[in-house]
Amino acid sequence: MRVVDINEMKEIEKVAIEEYGFTESLIIENVGTRGADFIEDSILEELDYVGEIVLLVGRGNNAADGLAISRNLVNRGHRVRAFILFPDDDQSSEEQQKQVHLAKSYGVRINEVKNINQVQSYFEETQDSYVVIDAVLGTGFKLPLSQYLFELFNCVNNSKSITIAVDIPSGITANIGAKSSVAISADFTLAIGLPKTGHYIDEGARHSGQVLTLDVGFPKALISGGDKALLTSDVIGHTFGARNKFAHKNTFGHTLVVGGSPGLTGACIMASNGALKVGTGLVTAATWKESYYELTGRSLPEVMTGLIPSSAKDKESIINELDRYDAVVIGPGLGVNETSRDIVIELLSQFAGPVVVDADAIKVLDLSKDSELLHTRKYPTIFTPHMGEFAKFTGASVDEVLQRPIDYLKEVVDRTNSCFIMKGPCSFLGFPNGNVFINYYPNDGMATGGSGDVLAGILGGLLAQNPLDRNQSGIFMDKTMLYQAICLGVGAHTVAGKIAAKKYGVRAMTATSIIEHLSDAFQELNEDDIY
Numbered sequence: 001m002r003v004v005d006i007n008e009m010k011e012i013e014k015v016a017i018e019e020y021g022f023t024e025s026l027i028i029e030n031v032g033t034r035g036a037d038f039i040e041d042s043i044l045e046e047l048d049y050v051g052e053i054v055l056l057v058g059r060g061n062n063a064a065d066g067l068a069i070s071r072n073l074v075n076r077g078h079r080v081r082a083f084i085l086f087p088d089d090d091q092s093s094e095e096q097q098k099q100v101h102l103a104k105s106y107g108v109r110i111n112e113v114k115n116i117n118q119v120q121s122y123f124e125e126t127q128d129s130y131v132v133i134d135a136v137l138g139t140g141f142k143l144p145l146s147q148y149l150f151e152l153f154n155c156v157n158n159s160k161s162i163t164i165a166v167d168i169p170s171g172i173t174a175n176i177g178a179k180s181s182v183a184i185s186a187d188f189t190l191a192i193g194l195p196k197t198g199h200y201i202d203e204g205a206r207h208s209g210q211v212l213t214l215d216v217g218f219p220k221a222l223i224s225g226g227d228k229a230l231l232t233s234d235v236i237g238h239t240f241g242a243r244n245k246f247a248h249k250n251t252f253g254h255t256l257v258v259g260g261s262p263g264l265t266g267a268c269i270m271a272s273n274g275a276l277k278v279g280t281g282l283v284t285a286a287t288w289k290e291s292y293y294e295l296t297g298r299s300l301p302e303v304m305t306g307l308i309p310s311s312a313k314d315k316e317s318i319i320n321e322l323d324r325y326d327a328v329v330i331g332p333g334l335g336v337n338e339t340s341r342d343i344v345i346e347l348l349s350q351f352a353g354p355v356v357v358d359a360d361a362i363k364v365l366d367l368s369k370d371s372e373l374l375h376t377r378k379y380p381t382i383f384t385p386h387m388g389e390f391a392k393f394t395g396a397s398v399d400e401v402l403q404r405p406i407d408y409l410k411e412v413v414d415r416t417n418s419c420f421i422m423k424g425p426c427s428f429l430g431f432p433n434g435n436v437f438i439n440y441y442p443n444d445g446m447a448t449g450g451s452g453d454v455l456a457g458i459l460g461g462l463l464a465q466n467p468l469d470r471n472q473s474g475i476f477m478d479k480t481m482l483y484q485a486i487c488l489g490v491g492a493h494t495v496a497g498k499i500a501a502k503k504y505g506v507r508a509m510t511a512t513s514i515i516e517h518l519s520d521a522f523q524e525l526n527e528d529d530i531y
């Protein structure tokens with residue numbers, strides 16, 4: 001599913017109207033019927049008792065959409081009370097005014113709000129659980145918020161209602177998901193036509209609840225394509241890594257995981273185990289001399305072990321035999337110091353294959369210093385930073401990155417010609433072909449030490465299983481295959497986390513339980529509609 005910013009949405013609307021002859025009224029009419037279908041089938045059906053549905057009406061087309069939905073709900077036998085929040089001003093859009101008129105004729109009860117107390121006392125007096133439709137502000141919202149709306153939104157948020165936002169929760173900006181003092185906290189958001197970037201960023205993600213997209217009839221040619229999409233099963237696809245029953249272990253590649261300083265060998269082990277459980281033929285974990293026995297004492301017997309040289313110049317160890325490996329993961333528990341930096345640079349320069357750069361390996365690099373090395377590297381480089389690591393790498397602050405994650409992501413991908421997975425409750429995947437995928441599956445069970453190490457291992461394991469002949473075609477010269485492997489890795493990690501949370505609960509699940517459920521995740525990924 002494509003995701004758009006406001007300019008892209010406006011462009012789609014403009015072309016639909018000017019070139020296809022679609023009209024604004026048709027859009028609103030479709031929002032009305034589709035929105036009412038959804039609210040009736042998915043929300044009202046589940047409730048034991050449906051009292052009066054409350055509609056909060058602003059001035060623009062977002063309000064027009066909400067009114068059209070309400071009119072359809074009344075037509076199906078439900079009761080709706082609309083609070084017109086700005087009854088006396090002349091700023092209401094033409095469509096809003098038309099829809100107020102229509103709603104009135106269809107039997108929506110209209111309350112013109114002169115004073116916020118009117119709404120507050122209504123909410124206080126209504127003891128039933130009720131449904132609120134938020135059609136105050138949509139994509140036309142501009143910061144800041146008035147005191148009047150501040151009080152209104154607090155009143156809604158403090159009630160026990162089920163809140164459905166039309167297009168975007170009021171008070172959230174549609175591009176970057178920013179809010180001012182307060183925004184409507186929705187349980188569901190009905191995205192009109194396509195989801196907006198603001199649904200998945202920062203406060204926008206926290207306030208949108210479950211985002212459902214209403215098909216309002218825009219021509220398919222206009223709503224497909226674009227450079228941003230949700231990571232869903234159709235994107236992940238099932239083509240990557242087709243297996244061959246007659247294969248031998250070398251067919252499925254050899255992953256080298258480099259990391260694990262004293263006290264942090266677990267990170268290296270979890271990454272190695274992650275690589276092992278995605279079908280890699282062989283996995284080697286390499287660590288420093290000082291942590292070697294700690295590592296061997298804790299790793300699985302299937303994992304081979306090796307040594308990181310004590311300096312990049314010392315060619316005695318893994319650096320000397322990089323040809324044996326098909327993919328490298330570097331960073332989990334590696335330690336942040338000059339020697340680590342030397343090793344990371346050496347590996348990136350010497351290894352002729354895909355490298356997953358994670359955790360401490362990201363921390364020892366620096367965009368301004370290292371972009372040239374990264375940009376000229378001939379083989380795929382995949383960075384897996386969380387927000388803090390991403391910000392440090394770029395020299396920006398976490399707050400700056402949080403506010404414009406997609407812009408930052410695209411810029412860094414461009415400057416390094418590398419793939420980036422900016423990790424968090426919502427992860428953003430950026431590829432050098434300009435595409436961005438949004439992996440939106442909040443699961444607080446994943447916020448546990450080691451879950452990132454597991455992801456790095458999964459990616460390294462999948463990237464080693466290169467179906468192309470390395471000598472003939474060059475590793476992953478077919479970039480589509482590379483991007484598919486990364487999407488599959490992120491998808492499998494997310495689904496395994498979802499299953500682990502179901503089995504153990506979000507408190508008791510650990511990073512190891514993500515690895516344990518990779519097998520179920522791959523099975524689920526072969527079915528449709530996983531997300």
Ligand SMILES: NC(=O)C1=CN([C@@H]2O[C@H](COP(=O)(O)OP(=O)(O)OC[C@H]3O[C@@H](n4cnc5c(N)ncnc54)[C@H](O)[C@@H]3O)[C@@H](O)[C@H]2O)[C@@H](O)CC1
Nearest residue numbers: 024059060061062065137138139140141142144145167192
């Ligand atoms: N052509 C259409 O009918 C379409 C309608 N859509 C709907 O229309 C919405 C966008 O419509 P509009 O552009 O009219 O924008 P809005 O419905 O968001 O409203 C803009 C109005 O709100 C006021 N406003 C902005 N910031 C405010 C603030 N801080 N405090 C108080 N008032 C404020 C503005 O002065 C303006 O009058 C979308 O969110 C969606 O719901 C779109 O989804 C797609 C196409």
Ligand SMILES: Nc1ncnc2c1ncn2[C@@H]1O[C@H](COP(=O)(O)OP(=O)(O)O)[C@@H](O)[C@H]1O
Nearest residue numbers: 386423424425442443446447449450451452453
């Ligand atoms: N609330 C959350 N919802 C969904 N996924 C999450 C959440 N918190 C963390 N994750 C995922 O868990 C992983 C954490 O990685 P990272 O921060 O590197 O942890 P660690 O360093 O402990 O391994 C990432 O893949 C991230 O997307």
Ligand SMILES: [K+]
Nearest residue numbers: 137166168170
């Ligand atoms: K809204």
